[in-house]
Amino acid sequence: MKVQNIGDDITLIDLFDLGLENRTGAYVLHEKELTIIETSASPSVPYLLKGLESLGIDPKDVKNIIVTHIHLDHSGGVGLFLEHCPKAKVFVHPRGKRHLQDPSRLIASAKTVYGEEQFQKLFDPILPVPEDQLVVKEDLETLQVGDDRVLTFYHTPGHANHHFCIHDSKSNGIFTGDTIGVFYSMLLDSDLEFYLPSTSPNQFDPDKMLESCERIEALNVSKIFFGHFGMSEHPEEVYKQLKYWLDIFVDQGKAVVKEHGSLPFEEKSKLLSDRLYSTLQDYLKKKHISEDHQVHEYLKIDMGICAQGIIDYLQKAENR
Template sequence: MSRIQQLAPNFYCIDTHDLNREQRTSSYLLIDEKIALIETSASPSMPYIVEGLDELHIALEDIQYVIVTHIHLDHAGGSGLFLQNCPNATFVVHPRGVSHMVDPSRLIASAKSVYGTEFDRLFDPIVPIDSERIIEIGHEEVLSLGQHQLTFYHTEGHAKHHVSMLYSATNGLFVGDTTGVRYPEMESESIDLIIPSTSPNQYDPDTMEQSIQLYEKLNATELYFGHFGAYKNPAEAYKQVRYWTPLFLAEGKKALTVSSDFKEQVHFLDTRLKELLHNYLQENGIPKNHPVYETIPFDTIVSAMGILDYLEKKNT
């Protein structure tokens, strides 16, 4: 499968192969009078982005904006490394993300608490960004690229440092993780699978719902996921996040009763989330050997941690 997909004139999706998997994370290239790259994924994804730019005959010196929806490492972890090779680029991020990109030590510590010994393989290196190269983007602020523009919205729920962008060229929304994780393995099937992204440690289902309601008011015609790609049925994405969220939280509450040990709670909840999703898929005719079953565990383990973190904070 090609690593580059043209979504509209001068608008491309580049597969950045997070976790060394195809169709796991997306970067988006917007070619206008000013060229912007949205999402860098983690540092190990840099060769895929550079290869995609080469294929599109875009030099690193031509990139003028590097934009991230939020600062989780699978979206922004490679930004510092990428910017080292883009001398004319400015980094655009939510105001709450600025200090962490200038000094990523807390980001690194947080990711290590989730990924443990796998951290280096998945994310290293994390390169700081000079504060003079950073734009703090405000809610409803507009960034002109030339013929078209991006309008930014602060969209909490997945993280407090999350922004979404409405692209005037397509009336599409860059949603980061606000509308969850989409499984492109299901594109040839009769159903889609989109689950809420509840990773630690700022997940909040109430503010996520508020952000989705904002999306509905904006009336975007398509969504551009961090995980993964363009999706032309926004209403279905909102519906699925709303369907799965209460089910995930209910299982999280059960997990808190089975043990006082966090690792045991995570194991219980991860198992239950996988069972919920597997049952749903099999009830809808998706056979057990379908590739989607290989991808789901990458999400349920992290989602389990975030749900338990949210419930613990809510109970204290």
């Protein structure tokens, strides 16, 4: 169990997504309207419940559950968690509401990608959220959760069209889900800040991602709270690295499509995944990060997913 007080009456609970620490987190806002941001997938819910227990919080007191988007590593467990939070409302992007209310398409899609056995291990069960507990938040709408804490919702496509970010007035921070990437916070022990874009399928769009990044930049936030994983107090470094690596990711995708355009999607994705990971290996080696550092396990997983999103985007662009 990993629970961390990160200031401004916010606690980060490690949800051990995929059985990995520092992978996916839930944020607890300790206010009159007790608020949880992100739940991860259902296998992570026991970690969330244990984290709340360690904080002396009864789930029955949770008033608000917010999911930044409906990818299963962020919202797959919300229906299961809600069974423990009968008074709570679930806040979601307008494009995500119907999928939380009826997750059948999410389930079918996950089973197609992962197969029945892996689906059971990684995501099961995915439970529907009752309509009367679902609340849509439109762009720029707000939610008052405490006397001096207002949350403002910003629609931020790029990673997914059903994504919003949440600005927090108390910390002047923003909960960004996957919009401006992944924070490999385990590298801080090696004195390295490392941020990469998250380009998973099937709604990745680099232009929209940059527009969303610029929108966040314009807010002049002091902190960024990542879905994966933890808090950064250096927003300008986040924006710089996102833009730098996004160009590289897309350019390498274009090179793979140009060189191997006739290959099936899966093979092109594998070639791109290998190329991206090799590029990151070289970069980290120059930063004196050993080949056996745990970050490499995370990068292999993430580049496999990122490559699929980039190839999917490029193939759709060809057909437009």
